[in-house]
Every structure is written in structure tokens, then in C-alpha cells.
Amino acid sequence: MSYSTDEGPDCVEVAAAPARILIRDSRNPAGPRLDLTSAAWAAFLPYASRR
DSSP, X not given: OXXXXXXXXXXXXXXXXXXXXXXXXXXXXXXXXXXEEHHHHXXXXXXXXXX
């Protein structure tokens, strides 16, 4: 899954791996990445959906 905006620098890619959720800035593929447990991702989604 990928999310980009035309108005700004936001470009986020999310990939599901076994028991992990991987997140990165697709415009900076060599940059930092997040590696979350499925439970942490599920807890984060309600917060993110309100923003």
C-alpha cells in the first residue's frame, strides 16, 4: 500500500510481512524504516485515522 500527496512531501509505503508491518518513505528508500508488530499497527490505526 502506498500513500502520496500532490501538495506536499508525504509519500508513505506500508507492507505486510509475517507478523510485522513495514513502513518507509518511498521518496527516501535508503532512509529510516519502521518495523511494527501487528498489534502495534492495529493500535496505531485508530489514532492515525483521526488525523
